[in-house]
Amino acid sequence: AQKITQTQPGxxxxxxEAVTLDCTYDTSDPSYxxxxxxxxxxxxxxFLIYQGSYDQQNATEGxxxxxxxxxxxxxxxxxxASQLGDSAMYFxxxxxxxxxxEKLTFGTGTRLTIIP
Amino acid sequence: xxxxTQTPRHLVMGMTNKKSLKCEQHxxxxxxxxxxxxxxxxxxxxxxxxxxxxxxxxxxxxxxSPECPNSSHLFLHLHTLQPEDSALYxxxxxxxxxxxxxxxxxxxxxxxx
Numbered sequence: 001a002q003k004i005t006q007t008q009p010g011x012x013x014x015x016x017e018a019v020t021l022d023c024t025y026d027t028s029d030p031s032y033x034x035x036x037x038x039x040x041x042x043x044x045x046x047f048l049i050y051q052g053s054y055d056q057q058n059a060t061e062g063x064x065x066x067x068x069x070x071x072x073x074x075x076x077x078x079x080x081a082s083q084l085g086d087s088a089m090y091f092x093x094x095x096x097x098x099x100x101x102e103k104l105t106f107g108t109g110t111r112l113t114i115i116p
Numbered sequence: 117x118x119x120x121t122q123t124p125r126h127l128v129m130g131m132t133n134k135k136s137l138k139c140e141q142h143x144x145x146x147x148x149x150x151x152x153x154x155x156x157x158x159x160x161x162x163x164x165x166x167x168x169x170x171x172x173x174x175x176x177x178x179x180x181s182p183e184c185p186n187s188s189h190l191f192l193h194l195h196t197l198q199p200e201d202s203a204l205y206x207x208x209x210x211x212x213x214x215x216x217x218x219x220x221x222x223x224x225x226x227x228x229x
Binding site for chain 2: 050091106107
């Protein structure tokens with residue numbers, strides 16, 4: 001079974017609208033971390049936002065917020081007031097630690113295109 | 117230089133060549149990683165180093181050989197590669213604790229002919 005599932009291979013959104021990118025995860029570890037990264041066409045992975053499994057509140061960073069629903073094992077990224085520069089690939093990732101070794105597992109990504 | 121740098125940015129090599137990818141982090145982190153990103157596939161973790169010691173080898177073929185001489189530098193030595201090894205190779209670093217994000221370099225786009 002996939003550890004990280006992103007069901008939307010591509011999305012088109014009108015500029016200034018809000019967009020939700022879906023991410024579900026699978027783990028039996030009670031302690032884990034969830035990340036969202038943005039990858040523009042230049043290739044570099046840019047960290048956006050982090051949510052710890054024990055965090056009581058949803059994480060927010062500027063226009064980015066994470067809709068964390070622990071019971072449903074989902075960690076959707078919400079981008080408010082989308083901009084043309086938001087067009088990129090977006091990856092959800094989960095960090096687990098096994099025997100002291102940390103591992104970051106990525107989903108297949110969602111290609112977001114913002115339409116002017 | 118700041119952040120995580122990778123050289124070269126692009127590399128084309130034949131299957132009989134030997135080449136090396138270099139990664140350098142200027143963030144004072146203690147953990148470094150190599151990832152492979154192939155088209156239409158999730159990022160695959162290849163190697164993890166903590167305090168210069170290799171702590172994870174994710175079943176990577178021996179034609180890929182990592183080297184971590186110190187906490188700031190990470191190399192990936194390549195030899196007798198196959199065309200299916202063509203991909204974007206990303207280096208990352210982190211402080212090594214659960215809550216800290218990994219910072220990625222710009223990657224090396226490798227093409228094996």
